[in-house]
Amino acid sequence: MRLPRASYDLLMTEDNVTGQAFQLSRMPGALRGRVGETPVSLQLKDQQVKGNIGTSVANLEVKKEGEVVKAKGGFGGRPVTLTLSPQELTVYVNDCTYRLKATEQRKVYEGRRSCDGSLMPPSVVSLPDTFLVASPEEQVSLLLLAL
Numbered sequence: 001m002r003l004p005r006a007s008y009d010l011l012m013t014e015d016n017v018t019g020q021a022f023q024l025s026r027m028p029g030a031l032r033g034r035v036g037e038t039p040v041s042l043q044l045k046d047q048q049v050k051g052n053i054g055t056s057v058a059n060l061e062v063k064k065e066g067e068v069v070k071a072k073g074g075f076g077g078r079p080v081t082l083t084l085s086p087q088e089l090t091v092y093v094n095d096c097t098y099r100l101k102a103t104e105q106r107k108v109y110e111g112r113r114s115c116d117g118s119l120m121p122p123s124v125v126s127l128p129d130t131f132l133v134a135s136p137e138e139q140v141s142l143l144l145l146a147l
Contacts, residue, residue: 001146002124003113010146012130017142024145031138035145044137049075053145064136071140082140089125093147098123 001008010019017024017031024033024040031042035053042051042058049060049071056077063070071082075093083090089109091098100109100123109125116123125146131139 001126002121003147010142012128012134012142014130022145024142026134026138031141040145042141044135044141047137049073049137049141053077058141060137060140062137062140069136069139071136071144075144080144082143084139084143089143091143091147093144098147100125 001010008019008021010017010022013026015026017026021036022033024031024035029043029045031040031044033040038054040051040053042049042053047062047064049058049062051058053076058073058075060071060073060075060080068083068085070084071080073080078094079092081090081092087102089098089100089102096113096115098111098113100111102108103110107127109127110122112120113123125143131142134142
């Protein structure tokens, strides 16, 4: 992930998602651990993500329509929306809208955020194969936690 003011790598294995500020365990139907100093406990099932991010609630509806994953609801106490397709990744999170276009078929997304000035470099999100085979609920949760 390369954002205008930060750049970091996350390693996603069958059991974990780790990085400098990420320490999440992947369990069937759940993500648990820490992002930064914030504890994360999310239940992922039946087109929903529910749980806690610190003291804030996560309550998302997740739908998969063909190759498009959509999510809407609350995440970390804030409203969010997300659309992930082979062509683009559009996310509203933390009062910022990301409009990223795929540069390689569903692997690398690049574009601008609404909360950056025009001189800032673009945001780049690269998705590994491990991410692409995860459930839609897990994909949405990881993207929102990372952004």
